[in-house]
Amino acid sequence: MTQTPPRPLEGLRVIDLTRALAGPYATLLLAGLGAEVIKVEQPQGGDLARENSPYVGRDGIVVERRHEDDISISHLTRARGKYGVALDLKKPEARQVFADLVRTADIVVENFTAGTADRLGVGYEAARAANPRIVYCSLSGFGADDLEGGKAMDVIIQALSGAMFSSGEPGEPPVRFGIPIADMLAPVFSVIGILAAIEQRHRTGVGQHVDVSMLGALTSFVAIENWSAMAAAGMASRTGLTVRRLSPFGVFECADGYVALVAVHEKLARGLFRAMGAPELGDDSRFASRDVRVANAHDLEERINAWSRGLPTAEVVRRLEAEGVPVAPVRHPEDALVDPRVVGRNETMPIAHPDYDSEIDLRTAGIPIQFSEARTGFDDALPVRIGEHNDAIYRTLLGYSPEMLEKLSAAGVV
Amino acid sequence: MTQTPPRPLEGLRVIDLTRALAGPYATLLLAGLGAEVIKVEQPQGGDLARENSPYVGRDGIVVERRHEDDISISHLTRARGKYGVALDLKKPEARQVFADLVRTADIVVENFTAGTADRLGVGYEAARAANPRIVYCSLSGFGADDLEGGKAMDVIIQALSGAMFSSGEPGEPPVRFGIPIADMLAPVFSVIGILAAIEQRHRTGVGQHVDVSMLGALTSFVAIENWSAMAAAGMASRTGLTVRRLSPFGVFECADGYVALVAVHEKLARGLFRAMGAPELGDDSRFASRDVRVANAHDLEERINAWSRGLPTAEVVRRLEAEGVPVAPVRHPEDALVDPRVVGRNETMPIAHPDYDSEIDLRTAGIPIQFSEARTGFDDALPVRIGEHNDAIYRTLLGYSPEMLEKLSAAGVV
Numbered sequence: 001m002t003q004t005p006p007r008p009l010e011g012l013r014v015i016d017l018t019r020a021l022a023g024p025y026a027t028l029l030l031a032g033l034g035a036e037v038i039k040v041e042q043p044q045g046g047d048l049a050r051e052n053s054p055y056v057g058r059d060g061i062v063v064e065r066r067h068e069d070d071i072s073i074s075h076l077t078r079a080r081g082k083y084g085v086a087l088d089l090k091k092p093e094a095r096q097v098f099a100d101l102v103r104t105a106d107i108v109v110e111n112f113t114a115g116t117a118d119r120l121g122v123g124y125e126a127a128r129a130a131n132p133r134i135v136y137c138s139l140s141g142f143g144a145d146d147l148e149g150g151k152a153m154d155v156i157i158q159a160l161s162g163a164m165f166s167s168g169e170p171g172e173p174p175v176r177f178g179i180p181i182a183d184m185l186a187p188v189f190s191v192i193g194i195l196a197a198i199e200q201r202h203r204t205g206v207g208q209h210v211d212v213s214m215l216g217a218l219t220s221f222v223a224i225e226n227w228s229a230m231a232a233a234g235m236a237s238r239t240g241l242t243v244r245r246l247s248p249f250g251v252f253e254c255a256d257g258y259v260a261l262v263a264v265h266e267k268l269a270r271g272l273f274r275a276m277g278a279p280e281l282g283d284d285s286r287f288a289s290r291d292v293r294v295a296n297a298h299d300l301e302e303r304i305n306a307w308s309r310g311l312p313t314a315e316v317v318r319r320l321e322a323e324g325v326p327v328a329p330v331r332h333p334e335d336a337l338v339d340p341r342v343v344g345r346n347e348t349m350p351i352a353h354p355d356y357d358s359e360i361d362l363r364t365a366g367i368p369i370q371f372s373e374a375r376t377g378f379d380d381a382l383p384v385r386i387g388e389h390n391d392a393i394y395r396t397l398l399g400y401s402p403e404m405l406e407k408l409s410a411a412g413v414v
Numbered sequence: 415m416t417q418t419p420p421r422p423l424e425g426l427r428v429i430d431l432t433r434a435l436a437g438p439y440a441t442l443l444l445a446g447l448g449a450e451v452i453k454v455e456q457p458q459g460g461d462l463a464r465e466n467s468p469y470v471g472r473d474g475i476v477v478e479r480r481h482e483d484d485i486s487i488s489h490l491t492r493a494r495g496k497y498g499v500a501l502d503l504k505k506p507e508a509r510q511v512f513a514d515l516v517r518t519a520d521i522v523v524e525n526f527t528a529g530t531a532d533r534l535g536v537g538y539e540a541a542r543a544a545n546p547r548i549v550y551c552s553l554s555g556f557g558a559d560d561l562e563g564g565k566a567m568d569v570i571i572q573a574l575s576g577a578m579f580s581s582g583e584p585g586e587p588p589v590r591f592g593i594p595i596a597d598m599l600a601p602v603f604s605v606i607g608i609l610a611a612i613e614q615r616h617r618t619g620v621g622q623h624v625d626v627s628m629l630g631a632l633t634s635f636v637a638i639e640n641w642s643a644m645a646a647a648g649m650a651s652r653t654g655l656t657v658r659r660l661s662p663f664g665v666f667e668c669a670d671g672y673v674a675l676v677a678v679h680e681k682l683a684r685g686l687f688r689a690m691g692a693p694e695l696g697d698d699s700r701f702a703s704r705d706v707r708v709a710n711a712h713d714l715e716e717r718i719n720a721w722s723r724g725l726p727t728a729e730v731v732r733r734l735e736a737e738g739v740p741v742a743p744v745r746h747p748e749d750a751l752v753d754p755r756v757v758g759r760n761e762t763m764p765i766a767h768p769d770y771d772s773e774i775d776l777r778t779a780g781i782p783i784q785f786s787e788a789r790t791g792f793d794d795a796l797p798v799r800i801g802e803h804n805d806a807i808y809r810t811l812l813g814y815s816p817e818m819l820e821k822l823s824a825a826g827v828v
Contacts, residue, residue: 009610054644175655196422196609199422240590336633371623
């Protein structure tokens with residue numbers, strides 16, 4: 001008999017007030033690590049991500065919702081493994097229900113505009129009054145205390161953080177990242193903050209408020225490069241597809257695509273020249289040492305491109321690998337997501353509509369962490385309807401009577 | 415009398431075998447959250463990041479090292495708050511020293527090529543034999559069990575993960591992210607894995623092996639977008655500076671720079687048209703509803719650019735803000751890092767050579783998390799020399815006698 005290993009965060013319960021992407025991704029990570037996540041939605045409308053196109057359902061994948069039971073793939077992705085309750089936070093009665101939930105929980109996560117949770121009576125102070133052990137995480141655009149920052153969207157934060165201007169060629173426009181990096185990074189730091197506060201709680205017995213800003217999270221990433229020092233030292237910071245001070249380094253064109261390669265050191269450069277069928281370049285005074293390769297980087301890059309453009313990507317990769325030069329094809333996301341190394345580790349995972357099969361492999365983010373004594377993964381729970389798990393949570397967990405639930409429901413609270 | 419708040423991870427000790435960027439960023443986050451980090455370096459050479467240009471020292475910021483006490487800014491950034499010991503892991507005597515360190519510790523982090531730590535006798539099994547409570551984190555390119563993956567560098571992982579192909583204009587080359595996103599993301603997930611394993615240890619009393627892959631971490635981020643579903647639904651996935659299915663949405667050109675703006679909804683679109691001095695567009699049949707704006711996105715984007723190109727960035731921002739339209743200038747990293755909102759929350763922080771002032775604001779990554787009952791920040795420790803804290807760690811912490819240390823030193827072990 002084999003036992004299923006536990007998940008590392010089993011025993012922790014999360015009250016999840018989040019919506020859209022940043023907040024729900026934080027609670028998705030907690031759910032995949034084994035915490036029990038109770039997703040709270042407005043009875044009317046619910047999470048905005050329910051309205052994101054495309055949808056999946058009985059007609060397969062469609063741009064516009066056709067049937068009642070079509071599900072937004074965003075919602076299917078982000079609400080995986082979460083239990084869903086309806087609660088209209090604008091109703092006064094909701095405060096007591098929220099307090100009852102918080103009393104059973106370890107963690108609350110919210111990503112309202114700064115100030116909103118307090119105004120609704122579900123902010124940190126209200127949660128702490130109900131349960132002093134609660135770890136309460138606020139995720140916002142500019143920080144929980146910035147009441148003027150306004151609505152923070154991924155593209156706005158990308159622009160402000162410097163991330164857009166770190167990519168692209170000198171003199172060319174900035175680059176919008178095709179993945180919502182600002183929306184995704186703040187939740188990862190939120191989970192670190194939550195787990196650090198849970199660790200502190202083991203020492204102190206009390207919880208605290210954890211506050212992460214999208215602008216701060218992404219700007220701290222940008223700040224790991226020494227921008228001002230590089231400028232002061234006269235080094236180019238924005239270098240496009242290649243980095244000439246490390247030449248040859250970067251992305252090169254093939255007949256049918258692109259490869260990334262790195263041949264900074266002597267041995268690798270000579271391997272590259274052999275792969276190019278031009279071993280004599282290793283003794284050429286323009287390319288025979290790292291310093292002269294950097295000085296003649298433009299010429300060197302043109303020679304590499306002239307060679308690689310004549311060959312299919314797979315052949316360029318094969319020839320460089322044979323010489324021990326680090327190289328990889330620039331893959332389309334659809335190809336990247338089905339890499340057996342990634343699939344085998346559940347770093348990407350299939351998702352499916354609970355009732356309808358899809359011919360398309362709907363593959364999304366997993367938990368990219370392996371544990372020797374634990375597993376990751378999601379409970380077989382999905383709030384298809386708003387309030388899907390009202391009974392399980394309000395009756396079974398909180399012990400609300402049928403009469404009380406009926407009353408709350410009639411008043412539109414749940 | 416005010417007390418300094420604690421840091422959340424106080425009481426945890428980390429043995430840090432990492433080098434370069436990915437591993438050291440993981441232990442930097444742990445150090446900033448209050449863990450005691452002991453950085454282990456080869457007596458000859460030490461961390462590769464010590465040789466990264468530019469350097470700071472008595473001549474200010476320089477591209478090539480001039481003086482013995484010039485310090486690589488990479489090292490100054492990444493080794494902040496860490497205690498440094500020398501230990502030659504290739505010497506047989508090092509295994510006992512490593513075991514002695516592990517016995518005092520909670521966490522080990524390494525980012526050698528997969529298989530190397532085991533071969534050196536400092537892998538998970540060796541650490542567990544010394545201390546069954548140890549949480550041992552391996553950070554590698556393709557996973558701890560992938561012994562053929564070879565050297566993983568940021569640009570290689572960016573290419574394989576699909577991240578490069580998610581950015582840029584359709585039909586144009588892929589985009590290399592200007593921040594080392596693959597090197598930075600895996601450590602953030604490593605810290606989540608470590609803290610989750612520490613939480614599990616509170617229940618079980620034993621540690622475990624945590625294994626994070628750079629390819630898996632970045633691919634999981636890319637996978638949050640529904641690439642295959644969007645392709646099946648006929649929706650463009652790679653859309654460059656703007657997203658036409660949300661038009662107007664994206665980056666637009668000004669006289670002296672660029673702005674990001676979002677005016678997806680009716681109210682925002684009308685605000686944009688007023689800011690443009692063309693309120694009549696709100697009633698124009700080509701732009702009067704979301705559906706027609708999307709259908710005429712190309713025309714709409716041209717009109718916005720024609721307007722914004724005639725004005726300085728600051729003026730475009732001012733006019734759109736006055737109409738309540740989400741907008742932001744696309745900032746250079748140097749400007750982004752000194753945003754008072756980010757500085758005030760220590761999301762970026764100054765660093766300095768311990769002995770020489772710099773005229774340049776050397777500003778780098780902080781810990782982008784605020785705690786109500788804790789602080790973040792770094793001990794005033796930096797291994798300027800390799801083995802800087804040998805005495806404090808080997809004598810005071812491990813209790814090695816002067817004779818024993820002398821012997822280890824004479825043998826080149828420490």
